[in-house]
Amino acid sequence: DLDEVKSSLVNESENQSSSSDSEAERRPQPARDTFQKPRDYFAEVRRPQDSAFFKGPPYPGYPFLMIPDLSSPYLSNGPLSPGGARTYLQMKWPLLDVPSSATVKDTRSPSPAHLSNKVPVVQHPHHMHPLTPLITYSNDHFSPGSPPTHLSPDIDPKTGIPRPPHPSELSPYYPLSPGAVGQIPHPLGWLVPQQGQPMYSLPPGGFRHPYPALAMNASMSSLVSSRFSPHMVAPAHPGLPTSGIPHPAIVSPIVKQEPAPPSLSPAVSAKSPVTVKKEEEKKPHVKKPLNAFMLYMKEMRAKVVAECTLKESAAINQILGRKWHNLSREEQAKYYELARKERGKKKKRKREKQLSQTQSQQQVQEAEGALASKSKKPCVQYLPPEKPCDSPASSHGSMLDSPATPSAALASPAAPAATHSEQAQPLSLTTKPETRAQLALHSAAFLSAKAAASSSGQMGSQPPLLSRPLPLGSMPTALLASPPSFPATLHAHQALPVLQAQPLSLVTKSAH
């Protein structure tokens, strides 16, 4: 059967390739080009021992069959990430042109990213469909003999509008040249118990394909009961601390970020540029405050690592990323709030630091003027050190200077009331446009999926009149009820109209 599957895949790929009208849509070529990258993930997945992955349950088409109906094509071509040329993404290219080579074309999107030879950011972190991990599959979709069924022209049953394939529909099975297809490990091979291998285990070096982790979702949790408890992946997170468990990053967050006395002393400025440069290099690096996801990762990493045999952080992070999307809004809000506090404390410290530096400089000048014979060293060295770390409690009310970010404010409406006006007027918060745009993409994708999944038009019937970020309390029920969450800021009037009026506009826009 596996041979049949593989051969069928090969044939399918060949057929698709030969049937393609456009040369530009023959993406196996660019894919192969990518395989030549120094860090050849495919070379790694092609390891002989990995061929055993194919011996798992017959779910050959899983990755691209996972979302047969969800139309969230607008995520697939987000802005290319800095490190965009990620090889594994290329795997999905060939599939891209398979089902929709003719239909996906749209005059409004003359050169979508997936048609270019550039980087196919199929799974851009910020545009990953939040529902991806939650899609449930019918058994039909797993029919080992019917992977190609997915390859039929992908047309929205409701609108009849051809839609580009969703990234999650893209299959690692059409990644390589036909000759290489058969060597691709089963995308779930790592996940599927086989020959006594533990769940989440991975042959050494075998887990180079990111999909395994990405493929982790609620429906698959049943497959990973022993080593990876359901709560690790299920939309509901019984294992997740929902009540105010102090976040480690919050308990003592400042210590790590506490910069050492800055090298802004007058002595430094007098040194040669080279010396100054060296000093700057040696200067303790003030690390960025952890964002919500980082806080979440920090907290959950140990759990994930403990419950699976994977140790690679890259893989763990993928899992965590999926779990993050699966988090409920409230749960995410908790971390957004924590992150906001982190930023608030940092800003406060920064300002105090600047203030104290200014004061110290003034004092130094005064001291120099008045007591030229005395050393200014004590003053300079003493003042820069920042104030002792604020405890979360003590800092809670000290964030008046921290402009609540939209995500923070909106993601944490359920959080304990803040101490200042941002809670009183959450909707008056100025929203960073960029964030809004990104969120709109998130929301758009999410809503598009919702709209596709529901022909009732319920989503569209929601008052798209909100010109302000929606607080959680006013989120459409369908959204609130949905396990996957996206950044809490949602401009319904942005998301839905965009999708409904110009479904490809986002693709075009993001494709550059």
Added chain:
DNA sequence: CGACCTTTGAAGCAT
């Protein structure tokens, strides 16, 4: 031993 990978989000810079 340093760079990479991988995730999301925030900040800063460039246009």
Added chain:
DNA sequence: ATGCTTCAAAGGTCG
């Protein structure tokens, strides 16, 4: 105003 880049954590992996 918008978009892009960098970097936070983590640890296995690779050259």
